[in-house]
Amino acid sequence: MEITSGSKDDFRLLTLTGQFWQREDMEALEQYVSVCITAHRPWVILDIEGLTFVNSQALGMFVKLHARCSGAGGKLILFQPRSSVREVIEIAELPQFIALADTAEELDAQMESRGSGGTRSR
Amino acid sequence: MEMDHHSNDSKPVGDRQRQDRLVRLCRAYRLRQGELLLRQNAMEQRQKELSAALIEAQFQLGRINSEMEEELETAQRIQEGLLPKELPEIVNLKSAAMYIPAGKVGGDLYDIITTPRQKIAILIYDVSGHGIPAALIGAMAKMLFAHYIEKTDSPAEVFHHVNKDLCRFIHTEQYLTAFLGLIDPVNNVMLYARAGHVPPLVFHAGDRRVTRLDAKGFFIGHSALLSIAEYCNETVRLEPGDKLLFYTDGLTEGYNGRGALYGVERLKEAFADCGDREVRSIIDTIVENQAGFREGTPLRDDFTLLCIQIGDSEQLLAGSGFSREDEPSILVAMALHEIDSVCSVILREMDRYGFTDQNIKQFKICVFEMMTNAILHGNGGDPRKKVLVFYKVTKMEAIISVVDEGKGFDYNDIPDPLLPENRMRDHGRGLFLIRHYCDEVAFNAAGNRIMGRKLQRRR
Numbered sequence: 001m002e003i004t005s006g007s008k009d010d011f012r013l014l015t016l017t018g019q020f021w022q023r024e025d026m027e028a029l030e031q032y033v034s035v036c037i038t039a040h041r042p043w044v045i046l047d048i049e050g051l052t053f054v055n056s057q058a059l060g061m062f063v064k065l066h067a068r069c070s071g072a073g074g075k076l077i078l079f080q081p082r083s084s085v086r087e088v089i090e091i092a093e094l095p096q097f098i099a100l101a102d103t104a105e106e107l108d109a110q111m112e113s114r115g116s117g118g119t120r121s122r
Numbered sequence: 123m124e125m126d127h128h129s130n131d132s133k134p135v136g137d138r139q140r141q142d143r144l145v146r147l148c149r150a151y152r153l154r155q156g157e158l159l160l161r162q163n164a165m166e167q168r169q170k171e172l173s174a175a176l177i178e179a180q181f182q183l184g185r186i187n188s189e190m191e192e193e194l195e196t197a198q199r200i201q202e203g204l205l206p207k208e209l210p211e212i213v214n215l216k217s218a219a220m221y222i223p224a225g226k227v228g229g230d231l232y233d234i235i236t237t238p239r240q241k242i243a244i245l246i247y248d249v250s251g252h253g254i255p256a257a258l259i260g261a262m263a264k265m266l267f268a269h270y271i272e273k274t275d276s277p278a279e280v281f282h283h284v285n286k287d288l289c290r291f292i293h294t295e296q297y298l299t300a301f302l303g304l305i306d307p308v309n310n311v312m313l314y315a316r317a318g319h320v321p322p323l324v325f326h327a328g329d330r331r332v333t334r335l336d337a338k339g340f341f342i343g344h345s346a347l348l349s350i351a352e353y354c355n356e357t358v359r360l361e362p363g364d365k366l367l368f369y370t371d372g373l374t375e376g377y378n379g380r381g382a383l384y385g386v387e388r389l390k391e392a393f394a395d396c397g398d399r400e401v402r403s404i405i406d407t408i409v410e411n412q413a414g415f416r417e418g419t420p421l422r423d424d425f426t427l428l429c430i431q432i433g434d435s436e437q438l439l440a441g442s443g444f445s446r447e448d449e450p451s452i453l454v455a456m457a458l459h460e461i462d463s464v465c466s467v468i469l470r471e472m473d474r475y476g477f478t479d480q481n482i483k484q485f486k487i488c489v490f491e492m493m494t495n496a497i498l499h500g501n502g503g504d505p506r507k508k509v510l511v512f513y514k515v516t517k518m519e520a521i522i523s524v525v526d527e528g529k530g531f532d533y534n535d536i537p538d539p540l541l542p543e544n545r546m547r548d549h550g551r552g553l554f555l556i557r558h559y560c561d562e563v564a565f566n567a568a569g570n571r572i573m574g575r576k577l578q579r580r581r
Binding site: 019021022023053055056057059060061063064067084088091092093096097 | 458459461462480483486487490491494539540545546547548549550551552554555558
């Protein structure tokens with residue numbers, strides 16, 4: 001999996017591409033988010049449009065990062081997952097407590113509402 | 123006679139003549155001396171030139187020698203690079219191999235390849251000649267064999283294609299001999315073909331007999347034989363504990379100091395004596411036996427030995443949840459990074475049977491979860507422990523059975539990740555996803571095997 005880092009307003013934008021199931025990738029992603037938290041900027045968007053596969057450990061990592069960001073007073077937003085990845089995320093009911101946005105408008109709305117919980121699911 | 127010392131004119135005629143003669147002789151001597159001196163100088167000059175030329179020739183010879191040595195070293199590295207670094211972990215088979223060089227670059231090569239249809243291809247071949255040409259032809263042959271082994275499970279067909287291709291490229295007198303066996307590890311049957319190679323031996327564990335695996339077939343790659351080269355498949359049924367010994371002729375063509383040949387009969391005797399040992403020990407014993415026979419006489423040719431032990435497929439299947447009639451395929455993994463390739467094999471099979479893209483993606487998650495659990499939790503991440511993956515795909519369904527070497531776990535004791543008290547946990551969703559995506563999930567009593575069934579649903 002590839003991780004590229006950018007920003008969108010106050011949020012750190014991390015774009016994930018490829019398959020997300022290997023331990024090294026999880027460690028790398030956690031490292032990126034840790035840096036944000038340490039810098040007192042725990043607002044993170046994970047752009048997962050490029051993710052083609054996630055397993056249960058990847059879901060666990062989303063949960064962990066959400067807990068760390070919200071614990072630091074910030075927010076984690078999962079942005080535009082493709083249908084197969086979205087299906088797994090929804091089966092595990094992550095959108096019940098992790099913010100999920102499919103469009104730019106939904107993302108803007110999620111960014112404006114700084115509350116950490118999941119706000120919508122289809 | 124009185125001499126006049128004051129005038130030549132006054133000398134007697136005889137004296138003058140003598141004197142003139144002496145003068146002439148002196149002149150002639152000086153002239154000759156000058157000539158000799160010139161010749162000596164010329165010779166010295168020539169000697170210097172020849173010495174310089176000799177030094178130059180020696181220098182050039184040394185340079186050519188060092189280039190040749192360098193090229194031979196390169197050829198040796200190419201050949202070494204073509205040999206497997208380590209033999210792959212094979213389901214239901216044990217293997218060991220040894221290559222004995224004979225001080226020059228040889229043409230022996232071997233390979234063990236798992237085919238896309240889960241047969242185990244055992245390949246051994248010997249390129250005629252030595253040095254760079256043998257290494258080049260060996261490299262070309264390795265790629266061609268790998269290419270065709272992936273395409274067909276017929277060894278004769280593989281030889282036919284490789285022969286045709288090599289004949290197009292090799293325009294020298296070189297050729298290669300080969301033996302290719304495709305073992306079905308579930309049914310313990312080997313389909314094989316021979317291309318002029320020394321027939322491998324089988325040690326039958328039941329009665330300790332040693333037999334030869336013969337089959338008709340010409341060399342590969344010799345264009346003069348292209349029109350008459352035909353290969354045929356033969357089958358041998360193998361039993362648990364049987365050993366296969368593949369080798370190249372450098373082994374049996376070892377001579378001792380009295381000019382006697384080691385030969386196939388001595389090899390068969392040695393193999394019969396040590397055939398019930400472990401594969402590594404068999405190879406060591408035979409190499410020692412041949413070296414003992416040679417009594418220090420140097421090898422004339424390099425040789426290779428590859429020994430395969432057949433496992434108990436009944437025992438293997440007993441723990442899988444499949445029966446022999448199901449004819450499941452088997453894959454093996456020992457580490458997380460191997461999951462992707464194992465999964466790809468199963469998903470390709472599903473695609474072949476027309477499963478929808480969505481079904482395939484869903485089953486991929488199941489395979490990943492089952493294997494991750496088996497490797498990390500079942501085997502505790504121990505890289506020495508195996509995870510066996512049995513699978514069967516038909517038009518109706520895909521079934522997978524994943525067995526680890528661990529103590530098992532209580533599958534009823536897995537918390538529901540959807541309960542409010544569990545949903546913030548960062549683990550425990552694997553089995554939940556498997557149960558969600560499979561139409562049927564079952565465990566064995568020990569809890570170290572999980573079976574999942576996915577029915578084909580067409581859109």
